[in-house]
Amino acid sequence: MLTISTELLTRIYAHLEAGYPNEACGILLGEIDAQDKTVKDLALVANVWETESAREGQRNRYLISPEDVARADRQAGKQGLDIIGFFHSHPDCPSRPSGTDREYAWPFVAFVIVSVVMGKATTTNSWVLRDDRSQFDEEPIVIR
């Protein structure tokens, strides 16, 4: 289960809508207690995916730099928090993980995908990759 406030969710949507029509991304900072994850802060980062191919551009790929992950980890540490997940948008596509997502995701943490259709955030789902990387399981999102 992933718990997040309306305020933080609104900030996620604004960041992902601003990135449209490209994929946009960020890092979730918070607390993990067994299966319960609570988002307390965000690190909004740039999509640094670069390629010459139109089919594999930022419209359907994203990459978070290791520097941004390290910075987010320090930001979390200062507040006694951890990196508890990642989020990114799927422009004009469903909020389900792609094959590429399965290749690059971290197991255990929250993997939040927001479908951004015509520039507006629509459905949001949180996924958790199994330890053996065989598949994602959906986890409920609680907004408060």
Ligand SMILES: [Zn+2]
């Ligand atoms: Zn994706």
